[in-house]
Amino acid sequence: AYTQQTDTLPFPNINSKWYESISIGGYVQARYNRLLETNPDLECSQCDASWGEGGGFSLRRVRIKLSGNIGKHVYFYIQPDFASSSAGPGLHYGQLRDAYMDVSIDQNREFRFRIGQSKVPYGFENMQSSQNRLPLDRNDGMNSAIKNERELGVFFYWAPKEIRSRFSMLTREGLKGSGDYGVVGLGIYNGQTGNATELNNELHVVGRVSYPFKLGKQIIEPGIQAYTGEYQIPLYNISEGTIVNPDLNYIDQRAALTFVLYPQPFGIQAEYNVGRGPEFNKENNTIEETPLKGGYATITYKTIVANQLFYPFIRYQYYDGGKKFERDARSYEVSELEIGIEWRPVKAFEFVAMYTISSRRFEDFQNQNNLQEGRLLRLQAQVNF
Amino acid sequence: AYTQQTDTLPFPNINSKWYESISIGGYVQARYNRLLETNPDLECSQCDASWGEGGGFSLRRVRIKLSGNIGKHVYFYIQPDFASSSAGPGLHYGQLRDAYMDVSIDQNREFRFRIGQSKVPYGFENMQSSQNRLPLDRNDGMNSAIKNERELGVFFYWAPKEIRSRFSMLTREGLKGSGDYGVVGLGIYNGQTGNATELNNELHVVGRVSYPFKLGKQIIEPGIQAYTGEYQIPLYNISEGTIVNPDLNYIDQRAALTFVLYPQPFGIQAEYNVGRGPEFNKENNTIEETPLKGGYATITYKTIVANQLFYPFIRYQYYDGGKKFERDARSYEVSELEIGIEWRPVKAFEFVAMYTISSRRFEDFQNQNNLQEGRLLRLQAQVNF
Amino acid sequence: AYTQQTDTLPFPNINSKWYESISIGGYVQARYNRLLETNPDLECSQCDASWGEGGGFSLRRVRIKLSGNIGKHVYFYIQPDFASSSAGPGLHYGQLRDAYMDVSIDQNREFRFRIGQSKVPYGFENMQSSQNRLPLDRNDGMNSAIKNERELGVFFYWAPKEIRSRFSMLTREGLKGSGDYGVVGLGIYNGQTGNATELNNELHVVGRVSYPFKLGKQIIEPGIQAYTGEYQIPLYNISEGTIVNPDLNYIDQRAALTFVLYPQPFGIQAEYNVGRGPEFNKENNTIEETPLKGGYATITYKTIVANQLFYPFIRYQYYDGGKKFERDARSYEVSELEIGIEWRPVKAFEFVAMYTISSRRFEDFQNQNNLQEGRLLRLQAQVNF
Known part of the structure; x- marks a missing residue:
């Protein structure tokens, strides 16, 4: 911490109090998913x-965030x-x-390099914090891109x-923004998803353009994004008996369109992506490179009743x-319909009730014929600090 | 963190400085248990x-606590x-x-719902923080209820x-209180103990009543508590060869009485519980539902010598x-006698020396005849911050 | 946290604001090592x-530090x-x-006991924080002493x-000091290295003397240190087929000399140690007690160009x-030459580029003839907060 100030270094004293340059916050999500459940075999391990x-x-999540601007060119974020x-x-x-650092070339921080582990600029809902998202889990279509x-x-x-x-305003004002991933985002990254060891010698490349237009009082944000690379299936994820490419590497590429109308009070959020990647084929017990497609549309209404926020969606x-x-x-x-409401009676607390009507087929070598359909009520309490 | 203030949300600005609503503290316990040891096979893995x-x-413990009141109705605690x-x-x-949130119905916070992972209101010593407890480890009788x-x-x-x-005072003033788990506490919980995956579809239920009476200068706190539920033995804890119930589920229920006289300067703390639960039987290599019983009594004296606190116990x-x-x-x-003293020369530092005279029989399928008796000196240094 | 103040305890109120007695800081190191690589089998798992x-x-490192002086006699540090x-x-x-506490006997904190997990006073580069060290990894010769x-x-x-x-000044002023491990340091410790379970009943003993002399404007710091003990090879590190001592214990002892001239602007840092310890012998597939020797010399130049710090080394x-x-x-x-430069354009950010020319033989039962030679460029971005 920079409470220790120096005279002989060529840098100006930034801030003598650590707690004014470093900020701590976070949130906790507690859940219960077993009410009105019609099929106990209906599951979603990623969700x-x-x-x-x-x-x-x-x-589901216990997050502590440390972040801060340290001088005019550097920002850090650890969560x-x-x-x-x-x-x-x-x-x-x-x-x-x-865990990343933002290094800005200019003092307005318009041009930033982000180094470390951070969100890949692919998908609006992917980048929107779970602290702000209305449905309890991200959609499978876009979120299957990067665990x-x-x-x-x-x-x-x-x-x-x-x-x-x-x-910044779109998040702060309860409009469920995605945070600031630039109007233009470009990146290179390992491609094995976060917290996983890189396995091949190929990096992934990603690009994204997104712009929040003001149309009178309304704000819309269309976006386009794509990435490409090679993913190596880790050995611990391959069942004995499954046939794989000799080098375990598979093409992994996608492109997506995004449309957002922020909820003032009526909101729409929709994304769709297509691509290619590895997928288990139960006909021949082989992991093959196949096409993939999917997306979602969310309709939201933001309303204030008795000084409390409600977001039916x-x-x-x-x-x-x-x-x-x-x-x-x-x-x-996967084909899934969710009807829910977020209730925020005070600033620090949110409660979500969501009824899910779902059809999910998920199959691997060990579980070859597995289509599960059902309905359930899902509840979440969240504290923000 | 709420340094970001909003105008369009229906909530008043709470606190513009994160470090005034969030507080960080904790403690570290370092130990050495090998002096005057008479039997190296005398062990206690839970302790x-x-x-x-x-x-x-x-x-033994390195704890960092984040907590705070966020507005009038919400409190959070992450440790x-x-x-x-x-x-x-x-x-x-x-x-x-x-990791929990307290949501109060009233502004005095007299009625609170606590959601997340938190201590189960079963047993005074269980709820008393290890930061405050005099004996180095909790008693087996009550603490075997919930790991x-x-x-x-x-x-x-x-x-x-x-x-x-x-x-609050009972903890703050060095009287070794248990913290505030209500005069009345009620709860439902998974029942597999903390940080463990829920396995069956049954929830546990717990209730407790406890009241700190003032009798002149003295304070006494009698209490009563009970819980019931079904516990499922996890597969990873079952030795090959052990015979178990077909569905692995066992009744898990207990009731306990508590009596506390807070040390001003002389203190008594005593608890006893009876119940039923799973237990290995070496006669037939079976995990059976059996009765259980146990408790403890601690006698304490609080004294100040040369502006330093001493607690013989x-x-x-x-x-x-x-x-x-x-x-x-x-x-x-288990039958165990401990004679010790806590010395607190300054506010932030405590040192405990404790002589333990112990007889412990602990037996499972892999270790069938195992009665260990012995004595040892145990030392602990603790810093509070 | 000591926001809770008491009147009846015999201690003076220390500090009513937790954030003035506790300080938080840290750093993040992100790396890329694959440029100009000539031999992909050249590796260093400890590095x-x-x-x-x-x-x-x-x-490589994501460090968060909590520390603080709590009253006049107690300091804590958790990282x-x-x-x-x-x-x-x-x-x-x-x-x-x-995770340790420093308890000082005197109010000037000249005499301190450090209890918990902390750095062993053996080696200048070992004790120098990775936040300050110029080469990306510690030298094998000294760092093989304690993982x-x-x-x-x-x-x-x-x-x-x-x-x-x-x-304190030697670190604060960018002179790459090692921090304060005393002029004299003495210690007893488990000897199985940090975050590892103690296995035998023998403790290690260490001693060190180091003194930073002022010679005009220059400061030199010669040092001497040694430790001895018995190390037990953990079972999980022994390959099937490897022959070991019956009780798995091996002598583990070393002595080292240190010389440091702090970079004002020209610096030298050199250390060498000799000792005995366990080592795999591929001739007979046995872990034997063998002599060991090794060290390093680093030459540094500290310079300021355009208000930015540069350290070629x-x-x-x-x-x-x-x-x-x-x-x-x-x-x-191991025989290795590294040529690099650290560039610190602003206080919170550092970038290191280092060209490594290396010859490394590393052999165990499973990998018996393994001499790897090669060159590579290594890059690191670091944020300090």
Whole structure:
């Protein structure tokens, strides 16, 4: 911490009090998913491990964020999650989500390089914090691109100062923005998804353009993004008997369109992507390179009743493709409708109730014919600090 | 963090400085247990893994607490421990102990719902922080109820404002209080103990009543508590060859009485519980549902010498029953006398020396005839921040 | 936290604001090691797991430090690292590096006992923070003594007040000091290296003397240090087929000389040690007690150009011996030349480019003839907060 000030270094004294340059915040999400459940075999391991048979109360996310502007050119952000699993039966270990530094070329911080582990600029809902998202989990279609949304790499972001303020306002004012990932974002990264060891010698490349237009009082944000690279299936995810490419590497590429109308009071958020990647084929027990497609549309209404915020919402999502980071690049076909409401009676607390009507086929070598359909009520309490 | 203030949300600005609403503290306990040891095979894995053969210096607890009142109705508390084990040989991983939010119905916070992972209101010594407890480890009799004392669930606490202040004072003034778990506490929780995955579809239920009466200068706190539920033995804790119930589920229920006279200067703390739960039977290599019983009594004296605090103490404890969360619901019979002193020369530092005279029978499928008796001196240095 | 003040305890109120007695800081190191690489099989697992084949962007260290003086006699320091591995494939778990309390006998804090997990006073470069070190990794010769440089134990440090200020200045002013480990340091510790379970009943003993002399404007710091003990090879590090001592214990002892001329602007840092310890012998597949020797010399130049700091440096290092904490006490012979520069354009950000010319023989039971030679460019971005 920079409470220790120096005279002989060529740098001006930044801030003599650590707590004015470093800020701490975070949130906790506690859930219960077992009410009105019609099918205990309906599950979604990427979404929420406490769905279905044997589930109970759970902590989905316990996030502590440290961040701060350290001088005019440098910003840092570190976010461990204390609801992470480890090898073995224990829950709730601390594991990084983000750990990066932003180095700006200019003092307005319009041109930034982001180095470390951070979110890949692919998908609006992927970049929107789970602290702000209305549906309890991200959609399978876009989120199957990058587990935990993050990668180790270097990213470049550009946004004019005015648009940076607008991005900031969209989150701050309860409009469920995605945060500031630039008007233009470019990056190279390992491609094995966050918190995973790089395995091949190929880096992924990603690009994105997104702009929040003002149309009178309304703000819309269309966006376009794409990435390409080679993903190597880790040995621990390959069942004995599954046939794979000799070098375990598979093409992994996608392109997506985004449209957002921010909820003032009526909002729309829709994304769709197509691509190619590894997927288990139960006909021949082989992980093959296949096409994939999917997306979602969410309709929201923001309203204030008795000085409390309410966001009723409805989301439909669809996905047909593999999840490269799951067992045998598990094959998915998902069609899901969610109807819910977020209630925020005071600033620090939110409660979400969501009724989910779902059809999920998820198949790997060990679980070859597995179409699960059902309905359930899902509840979440969240504290923001 | 709420340095970002908004105008269009319906909430008043709470606090513009994060460090005034969020508070950070904690403590570290370092130990050495090998002096005057008469039997290196005398161990207690739930108490302290560095007891006995091969042990050395150890960190028993490294706790960092983040907490704060965020507005008038919401409080949060997150406490990772950085002395936790993980799968594999490494020590000192960060793992949650607590992560919960208190949501109060009233502005006096007399009626609170606690959501997340938190201590189960069962037993005074269980709820008393290890930062304040005199004996180095909790008694087996009550603490065998819930490993790490915590569960995922929802709890309701009620206490009048005046009694909340009294609970707070009892900790703050060095009287070794248990913290504020209400005059009445009720809860539902998973029942597999903290940081463990829920396995069956049954929730546990707990209730407790406790009241700190003023009798002149003295304060006494009698209490009563009970819980019931079904515990599922996790597969990783069952030895090959052990016979178990077909569905692995066992009744898990207990009731306990508590009596506390706070040390002004002379104190008594005593608890006793009876119940039923799974226990390994070496006669037939079976985990059976058996009765259990046990408790303890601690006698304390608080004194100030040369502006330093001293707490001589003596504790006798007894337990006869299983520990459901250990291998094969390990069978225990414990009889232990501890004579010790806590010395607190300055506010931030405490040192405990404790002589333990112990008889412990602990048996599972792999270790069938194992009665260990012995004596040892145990030392602990603790820093509070 | 001490926002809760008491009247009846015998201690004066220390500090009513937690953030004035507790300080938070840290740093993040992100790396890329694959440029100009001539041999993908050249690796160094203790140095940096992302060297060589299959490597990519990586986080080498993500450190968060909590520390503070709590009253006149007590200081604490807790430092988790969030770039630690665990069992299983996941990266970036939080694991302790340091957790200790300093208890001073005198109010000037000249005589201190340090209790917990902390750096062993053996080697200048070992004790110098990675935040300050110029070469990206520590030298094998000295750093093979203690993995992660830390142990559980009790250490005593003495330094006069004036010298404590000088140690502090040497770090603060960008002179790449090692921090304050006393003019005299003595300690006892487990000896299995940090974050590892103690296995035998023998403690290690260490002693060190180091003094920063002022010679006109220049400061030199000669030092001498030694330790001795018994190390037990953990079972998980012994390959099937390797022959070991019946009780797995091996003598582990070393002595070292240090010479430092601090860079004003020209600096020299050199250390050499000899000793004995376990080492794999491929001739007879046995872990034997063998002699070991090795050290390094670093030459540095500190210069300011356009209000930015630059530190060009060159280091040569050599090591011949075992690494007791690696598989089969892996046998090493290392000869390595590094030429690099650290660039610090602003206070919070540093960038290091280092060209490494290396010859490394590292052999165990599973990898018996393994001499790797090659060159590579290594890059690191670091943020300090």
